[in-house]
Amino acid sequence: MAKLLETFPCVPSTERGRGILISGDPKSDTILYCNGRSVFIRSLRQPQDVHVYGEHGYAVTVARYSPNGEWIASADVSGTVRVWGTHNDFVLKNEFRVLAGRIDDLQWSFDGLRIVASGDGKGKSLVRSFAWDSGNTMGDFDGHSRRVLSCAFKPTRPFRIATCGEDFLVNFYDGPPFKFHSSHREHSNFVNCIRYSPDGTKFITVSSDKKGMIYDGKTGDKIGELASEDGHKGSIYAVSWSPDSKRVLTVSADKSAKVWEVAEDGTVGSVIKTLTFMESGGAEDMLVGCLWQNDHLITVSLGGTMSLFSADDMDKPPLLLSGHIKNVTSLAVLGANQKTILSCSYDGLIVKWLQGVGYSCKLQMKDTKIKRLAATESSIFLSGFDNKVWRIPLTDNEFGAAAHVDIGHQPLDISIAVDSPESTSLVSFDSGVVLLNGLNILSKIDLGFAVAASVISPDGKEAIVGGQDGKLHIYSVSGDNSLKEEAVLEKHRGALTVIRYSPDLTMFASGDANREAVVWDRETKQVKLNNMLFHTARINCLAWSPNSTMVATGSIDTCVIVYEVDKPASSRITVRNAHLGGVNAVGFIDDCTVASSGEDASVRLWHIEPQ
Template sequence: MAKLVETFPCVPSTERGRGILISGDPKSDTILYCNGRSVLIRSLQRPQDVEVYGEHGYAATVARYSPNGEWIASADVSGTVRVWGTHNGFVLKNEFRVLAGRIDDLQWSSDCLRIVASGDGKGKSLVRAFAWDSGNTMGDFDGHSRRVLSCAFKPTRPFRIATCGEDFLVNFYDGPPFKFHSSHREHSNFVNCIRYAPDGSKFITVSSDKKGMIYDGKTGDKIGELASEDGHKGSIYAVNWSPDSKRVLTVSADKSAKIWEISEDGTAGSVIKTLTFTESGGAEDMLVGCLWQNNHLITVSLGGTMSLFSADDMDKPPLLLSGHIKNVTSLAVLGGNQKTILSCSYDGLIVKWLQGVGYSCKLQMKDNTKIKRLAAIESNILLTGFDNKVWRMPLTDNGFGAADHVDIGNQPLDISIAVDTPEYTTLVSFESGVVLLNGLSILSKIDLGFVVAASVISPDGKEAIVGGQDGKIHMYSVSEENSLKEEAVLEKHRGAVTVIRYSPDFTMFASGDANREAVVWDRETKQVKLNNMLFHTARINSLAWSPNNKMVATGSVDTNVIVYEVDKPASSRITVRHAHLGGVNAVAFVDECTVASSGEDASVRMWHIEPQ
């Protein structure tokens, strides 16, 4: 039996030069955001409490609760809107193809009967309002010639809809059925976001021209604008109103967030607070999304970091929630009183997590070096990527030290550390052979004469096992001169060997292949100890041993994690189904009964395993 005990979730997908949308539950401190095909439901009170909706067939772009909190409408890049509930699991109410292209924004009417969506499409089909239960269209939305980035439903009667987009226009529609009323061109660049005040009296637009405009909520007439004094120095990507309709929160490419007091008649808005951030100085600190959720002020940076400020005490340092945006390719676990989990993603981001706590800190590799594998020992991290380099950096109490590297001349495939050697001898494999390293010094580079797919070095550094693209496993002894002598060739796999790992006590090793099979071997006799491990339906990407040598976990492209007990038949396995949407890339044991996994959904999860 396997039980999910903790999730280190991904952060919202971001895009440079575009605002992104996060939204909140009107009745709680729960927020919604999108990453890939996933819609994440996350508690602000308990950030580790996460639910993931993964039923979209394409990348999701926006999700919103209905005003009564009963339903969620989410949209994707194909122009599809799904309406679903969260009671007793996820229940799909309806699915509609709304636009011919990407949906950038959607909003509910206050009576929960209608939804308006805007985005990209063909011809005039850039905005559409429809009945949430039948999908029937409610009016015509002429007036835009380019992508409509944002839309807003007046939250009080009489209903109105306002839209804005890449044609620099702000359009106003009355209804229902909705029809064009008026158009405004006060902005001189993309109009990125439009939002109605909760009381319906006014709405506001913000733009890449660094300006914000205020309009009458009933007539659509422009009545004021945000003051330029103390204003933003870069594109404003998002805006959100306070619950009392008196203030707004804006975020900008200038890496700042500002609170504005809006006059009662809406003719002016002045800055009353600029929120400060600890900046690294890079583009990832640009702010692209925001939400005023009850007593929380939330900002989202281009790097995905969500900063939670208190609306009552804005000088209080924010709580930072961060993580991966892209697929997590590798995991490593460091012991100690509090287990540390390290994860790295394809885009060159390394994140440090603490078991029971969650996000600790992160490091973005320079030039977005693409990371493929990560290995860690005590306070050192070794990384391999797609740039022919092996990176090494110290892990400090406060984060990560300065990285150094060695170029091995070939793209690394796998990395393994001999943990019991004085200088931590490291084996790095590449397509035609292996490299032995001492620290970042190359001891030897050996061509093996076959296409290499996976490798591992023994804890004492005296043995290496290399798996081939042809399914054969080659066992070598490592001489004092750092050369390899072939001792045995094992043939059992019928596909490329994708991963090999020694058991902690060094008496066994396990291997997995691209043909979905795993095998446990006796190291001394070189005989199969546990076979028929053929329960995945696709390539095995990763494999890990429990610290007590009794269990082996495998992760696969089929989205599942399977845990086998070495002393029991493979048929008595424990399967974690749909562990990660899109596939599992890495597994690692945190302790005897806890497995960490990561995958294409950019999240890390911890599973409690109870042997049967």
């Protein structure tokens, strides 16, 4: 039996030069954001309380709660909107093809009966309003010639819809059925976001021209704008109103977030607070999304970090929620029962997580794509796609300066002899292996066959190298750092993908691209656990429990399977749909807790109860 303990979720997908949308439910204090094909539902009171909806067939762009909080409408790049329940396992209510292209924004009417969506499409089909239950169209939306980036429903009667987009226009429609009323061209660049005040008296637009315009909510006439004094110095990507309709929060490419007080008559908005951030100095600090929900001010950076400020005390340092944006390729658990997990993603981001706490700290490797990670208590070793092996010192809550060595080949696998005096590491490449002491190359050995996976024993005296032909080559490592072949094992029918020693060193396990895993007795070289053939696709990863009694495997088939070594493989424990898109890494935190990560850019912890 397996039970989900915690999810360390990814952060919202971001795109340079574009704003992103996050939304929330003020009643439950949860927020919605999108990454890949998933919608993440996250509590602001307990950020580790995370639920994931992953039923879209394409990348999701926006999700919003219905006014009563019972339903969520989410939209994707194919132009599809799905309406599903917030309870009862996210039961699907309806699915509609709304636009011919990407949907960029979506809003419910205040009565919860209508939805408006805007985005890209063909011809005039850039905005559409429809009934949430039948999909029937409610009016025509002429007036835009290019992608419509944002839309807003007036939250009070009479019904109104306002839209804005890449044609620099702000359009206003009345209804239902909705029809074109008026158009405004006060902006001189992309109009990125449009939002009605909660009381419905005004709406505001923000643009890449660094300006914000305020309009009458009923007539659509322009009535004012945000003051240029203390204003933004870069494109404004998003705006959100305070619950009392008196203030707005804006975020910009100038890496700042500002709180404005809007005059009662809407004629002017004045800066009353500029929020401060810990900057790394890079483009990832640009702010691309925001939300004012109850007493929370939330901003999202291009790097995906969400900063939670208190509306009552804006000088208080924000709570930071961070994580991966891209798929997690590898993870490592530090020490027995240390509850510390390191994960790395393809885009060069390393994140440190703590069980029961979540995000701790991160390090962004510049211009480096990471494939594998191995770690000791004091150092992290990384291999990428650029012939380099990196070493990063690790202290309590921070990463040291990274250094690297070029091994002349693209690394495939990396493992560390943690108990050897020199902490020797073994790095495999397409035709051989490299032995390293720190970042010093001890030897480079061509093995004469196509290498696929490798591992070095904790004492550094033995290495196992798996080939593309499915054979396992066992070598002894001599004092002069040369390898002597001791045995060749044949059982696999596909290329080896992973090999790992058991912690007690009496066994090792291997997995292949043909979905099979094998546990071997180290002394006799005989198969100890056979018929581990329960994945339906390539095995990507494998890990042992600290007490050497269980093996966990993860596969591209989205499953994690846990086997007990002393029981038949048929008594396995299977975690289905552990990670949408596939499982890339697994590791045991303790004898009954497995960490996994994958294509959904998240890390999850599972409690395993042997049968």
